[in-house]
Amino acid sequence: MKKKMSAVEAKYEAQKIAFGPMFFQAVVALRELGILKFISNHRTGVSAEDIVSALGVSEYGVNLLLEAAEAMGVVETEDGLFRITKVGFFLIKDEMTRVNINFMNDVCYLGARHMTDSIVRERPEGLQEFGGWPTIYEGLSALPAPAKKSWFEFDHYYSDTAFPEALKVVFRKKPKKLFDVGGNTGKWSFACCAYDPDVEVTILDLPAQLKVALANTEERGLSNRISFHPINLLDDAQQIPQGADVIWMSQFLDCFSKNEIVRILENACQAASANTTLYILEPFVDNQNYPAAHYSLVATSMYFTVMANGNSKMYQIEEMKKLVAQAGFDVVQTYPLIGDSYHTILECVKKG
Template identity: 65%
Template structure:
């Protein structure tokens, strides 16, 4: 249980929320203008006048940005009156997770966040209109502006790539000859599987826009003969996952859907699965994390689903996912928790 704050501290925390958007944009400006990097390079500190000269930012601009950064402990003034970077500033400048999250918030979510109330009341991603006119984000993903697309894929890949080496070991313990990559997106997992095993063949199941990207990536990796493509909209219950897979793989896929939609998709996978087919679900469950920063980021990601993705999905708890797996007719064969140094748990499931 968290320690109860004093009234004064609680009021201060409330102001952090009130002014949070401005401080966020101030930090982004410092990063993009190179001001924070300059401060970080001067271990003994740097003056405002030197910052102005070396950054080519006006005296006024340097002052307001540095004062904001000092207020939120991104930089601090030393005994000589010079500005130095803090540990928080270091992570903003150098940490990959923080960089990915910052860019994701700015390019994908920031403008859309203004439509939070409308998204909650309608159950639709009302912030998505800031990027384009699509019913859900996934239908427009391949058409995003380049900076938005880069931020989205950097975020998506960051929270999966570290898990892939360990996930490959887990999946290939069963020596699958054919894998169905459901929601395969750019084909990154399918390509990794083919490079891991020279015999395996993979079919990517996804929407047409994503399949076009995956098809090109497979071609560039000389894997067009081993990676097949199956167009499917899994929200259409009439479209069935075909039979024939030894392994059905879903990585950071089910969190893109509501509970009822997840159950529908899992039942679809159940009808496709044979007696010896394993279903693998890899997700960063918010309640199964090593660090508070990871949980904090994942819970915030639920709000992204609310405003931008589809208006009805979220990051889930591991127990909720297990209950949906069981309701769909699968049993849990094994659970691999927080594989490697990742945020992910893999649920290995088999048809009852």
């Protein structure tokens, strides 16, 4: 049962929203200037003067940021000494938090002010902060630093943790030919080749993305096992080829609107035989064990709105199952929250 909130408490929460962008940037500054790490390294506490002396940051800057940190519950103070809190600990030590902050700061922050226009026009209006591409996917290889690095770290963090258990699921039937749809840099394809020495993989993606995957494949000496098929799946004239035992889509469909998802899955359906298995791996927003995961996925939906494509989001599991059925597939098995990740796998076959 939710706690009843007083008017005073509600007004305070409203101010957190109003000033949220400033406090976010204060955390970025605290981290980049080394202040949080310095405080964390001194468990008995440090004074503002200690921080000024050790880090060379002005007294004004240190006191300003410490006030912000205390207001956010990132540090606590007693007798003039500052100590890190549990919130501060996660800001410094937790990989999920680090990746999320970098992604928000480097990729999304400038574009977020275009939220209203993005929703009205159903286009990623925030993307103009980086370039004139229709979606972020055409421009990934050309994103400036550090946005490019932070984007790929974010993407890989929310997929790589699922790979160990996902490989066990996908290779139960010993597929010989696997299509990695939206294969990005090729990390899943490389994991498949390492897991099964006999599997052959085809990566299907936009031409610009395939250049990155091709270079990574050649670097790993896997050109004899991994091939490439350039495709724009929003162009209905471009079809997924036939012949795959497995069609794999990892965190791919959340990059599209519902109508686009149906079109893509219908394309996969025409390519599938009775012996083809479609696997969809997604972190469904309503199928999470922890509030932090749910909160992060809701925020990721807003990234899709302002920066990625303007019309997609992180979906609920039943939403996705309906789209799968509409496109001509049956969900024959669901693998919820595999391993220690936030992901669910839907195993699908073509309707009889």
